[in-house]
Amino acid sequence: MGKRFGLRASITLVASLLGGAAAASPAADQVRATLEAKYPGSPLGTVTESPVPGIFEVVWGKNLVYVEQTGRYFLFGNLYDMVGRADLTSPRRAELTKVAMDTLPMQDAFARVIGKGERKVALFTDPDCPYCQRLEQAFAQVGNVTIYTFLFPLDSLHPNANLVARKIWCAGESERGAAYDAYMARGAQPDNAGQCDNPVARNVELGRKLNIQGTPYLIGMDGSTKPGALAPADLDAWLNASNRVKAAQ
Incomplete structure (x- = not known):
């Protein structure tokens, strides 16, 4: 093997052969045993042959x-x-x-309904994230969605977001959605100290377990995930696909 395989950059490997489905094999089993011996305790998952001879696909965490x-x-x-x-x-x-949507702790989120609310989505959001604010504008345009909103402040990027998130939650069960919308649209903070019992720390820990690296982060009814802000047309198409809804003809 050449030294090019040692590059840890985002390298693209171009295969000139048709790729089939990866399959387990004695060779893959041997590679797995080698990896287990070399890197004990690593989050090693499945090991299968790739379409490229001598190269194996490895699920690593x-x-x-x-x-x-x-x-x-x-x-x-x-x-x-x-x-x-x-x-x-x-x-x-x-x-x-x-x-899986049904594995999320919905008691740590609040639901916002736009239009009929027939399409469902979970959203991890930082109230001080400009991309989250942009996504809210897209939600308003596409409509017909129920958004299960998990407050997920990114302290390293937005030092004030944790307090704002707690204030939004502490606005009370019936007012959380309105408080969130008001802050995202106008920067209006709820009039409380953010000291109530709240799930913000749990949401941050959950996001880490799910390997959420940034906001906004969407989870669809089919389990698919989508990081980042989407344009209205792209959001509408993704909501339809993740909810198994046919686009309007």
Whole structure:
């Protein structure tokens, strides 16, 4: 193997052969045993052969990496089939980041309904995140959605967000949605000290367990996840897909 496999940058490996589904094999089992011996205690998941001879797909915690048979050289990036014109990594990575909606602690969120509210989505949001504010504008435009809102302040980026999040929660069960909307639209903080019993710390810990790196972060009814702010048309399409709703003809 050449030294190029040692590059930890976001490298793209281009495959010139058609990619099939990854499969377990004696060779993959051997690579798994090698990785377990070399990196004890690591979050090692499945190991399967990739479409590229000698390269194996490894689930490493929430990440998807590629490794050669000695377990020394790792490749972080996407594998492309240039003949089939397909990204082979992104669909697999999407499967790894799925979150079952019914596993979320909904008692630590508050629901906001826009329009009929037929489509459902969970949202991890930082009240001082400008991208979250942009996403709220998109929600208002697309409508017909119930948003289960988890307050998830990013203290390292927005030092005041934790206090604001607690104030929003402490506005009371019937007022939380309105308090959140008012802050996101106008910066109007609720008139309380943010000292009530609240789930903000639990939400932050939950986000870490789910490997949420930033906000906004959406979780759909089908378990699919979507980080970042979406344009209204893209948000509408994603909500339809994640709720198994056919787009209007």
